[in-house]
Amino acid sequence: MSTTNQSQLVVLPGIHASRLGNEREIYVYLPAGYDDDLSQRYPVLYMHVGQHVFNPRKESGESWGMHRIADQLIASGHIQPIIIAAVEHKYEEGTSEYFHDVCAYPIRCVGEDYEHFLIEELKPLLDRAFRTLPQAEHTGLMGSSAAGIATYNIGLRNPDVFGMLGILSPFFVRVDPYTLEETMQYRGYPLNEGQKIWLDIGGAEGFFMPGHVKSVAEDMLNKGWKQGGELYYFEDRDAAHSEWDWGRRAHMPLIHFFGEEAAAVKVELQGPDAVGVKGPLAYINAVVTRDNAFSFSDLQGSYRSMHPEVLEVMPDGRLLPKRSGIATIFYRYGDLEASRTFTVVESLSETVEIELDIQVPPSTPDDAEIYATFEVPKLGKGRYGGMIKLPRGLTFDFLITRGYEKDEVDHDYGQIPYRRLVADRDKKVSYTVENWIDLKPEFQ
Known part of the structure; x- marks a missing residue:
């Protein structure tokens, strides 16, 4: 055979x-x-x-x-x-x-x-x-x-x-x-x-x-x-x-x-640059990578703070800010070690305000509903947007769409990369949609 x-x-x-x-x-x-x-x-x-x-x-x-x-x-x-x-x-x-x-x-x-x-x-x-x-x-x-x-x-x-x-x-x-x-x-x-x-x-x-x-x-x-x-x-x-x-x-x-x-070959600490004594909960993501490209987040980690009077950390990675200042956290997994330095401030708000401004092409139907993960209100001819409140630290990749299989595309009707919005502070973000995938000339 x-x-x-x-x-x-x-x-x-x-x-x-x-x-x-x-x-x-x-x-x-x-x-x-x-x-x-x-x-x-x-x-x-x-x-x-x-x-x-x-x-x-x-x-x-x-x-x-x-x-x-x-x-x-x-x-x-x-x-x-x-x-x-x-x-x-x-x-x-x-x-x-x-x-x-x-x-x-x-x-x-x-x-x-x-x-x-x-x-x-x-x-x-x-x-x-x-x-x-x-x-x-x-x-x-x-x-x-x-x-x-x-x-x-x-x-x-x-x-x-x-x-x-x-x-x-x-x-x-x-x-x-x-x-x-x-x-x-x-x-x-x-x-x-x-x-x-x-x-x-x-x-x-x-x-x-x-x-x-x-x-x-x-x-x-x-x-x-x-x-x-x-x-x-x-x-x-x-x-x-x-x-x-x-x-x-x-x-x-x-x-x-x-x-x-397999054996662990790398450890890395991920997390926010700044945390507040008053504010949203923040965590360290301690990532362990093995030599077979397998990675996981350690929820039972071994941590040590060089400045415990400023910042401490729980085994699950939860950060415990004490007062304003700078603190370095060390993490150990077997023989591997990583560190990360954090800034502790007195207060951070739980949410941030994002002002959205989206320009759409003239081909967009007048009654179109626009989505950027959530529905975006119409402001006028060819413009959508408004003020939204998001949890601090929220990050999402998205396409602007008019609904299922009606995503934005570039001038040549090719797929564009996903956009990324990071709710790290109050800000205004502007986007321009060039074309919609369902409005290709051969489908009109």
Whole structure:
């Protein structure tokens, strides 16, 4: 038998979800060599929003490129060969199938029906069709944003089915962009001993705030999950809420689930330059990087302050400012050490005021609604904007849009880079939109 040197992508069409009353495609990644040794069986990683996992169709938009990530990790020996089953998301009811019984939006919350489909209908089908290792310790579940909530609920409710959970940028808390009111969209679960958890968040995801995910990770550690062997949390400081950014760090949960721990080679302290004795809570993000490109944020760190009368720090990275001044904090992980110097001021406001001014092209319909993550009021012909109040330190990458698939583009109708807004102080920001993607001449 000849050796299969390349991985395969198999599409299973029309897989029926009985309680949801719909059908969907399942995209299955099979590692290189799958057809060679018919006695070998493989762990399986289930992923939500399957049309963005491998990008097998042009209309699916951005892709994580999980087939390329898995190929590279397997070829380098960082993980064992695995099967990935990507489950197409049905958009008829938005994200309703990803929420169980706690949601801040007026949707039906049919997460239990979707859970039934995954566990009672899809998993048995795939276990029959492919050479899987069906036990929980060999079965993972992974998703981002609302699909991160689905992973959290389904996985923690069913530790006998899913022994590994990749929860990326989970939509744990909804923040009203106008009032800044926060509404929780999750509930706590007891310890599932031995279950492997990956929790992460980007530092430029706007109202998806690192503190929301960090607090869940801390709660899980307090309940008995062990940092390292069972649970890793990671704050990716420069990452936005995007498929590209999730794919860029998706190798790390795979290494946690299906690989071996490697030696730490680098530590880094991230955080604000200034903190206030009075003001918003501030944290150090102590990032440990291993020699297999795996990184995590240490929530049980070993810190030392050179100026404890000015600033101290808790093991979870929380900064405790005492009085105005300058303080240097040292962090140690094994034989590695890093330091960072902070300025402590008497007071910092909890929020800052941002004045937005957005110019749009003449082609913009008069009744257009403009969004820059949140809806922006119309000021006059071709101008949108106004004053908004944001939490200090909030950072988000975004495109200005007129709604779904109506993003801004450049003069040649090419995609422009995401814009970045940092709410570090009161300021005015101005943007000019050149064109809209849905107004290309061939579509007019």
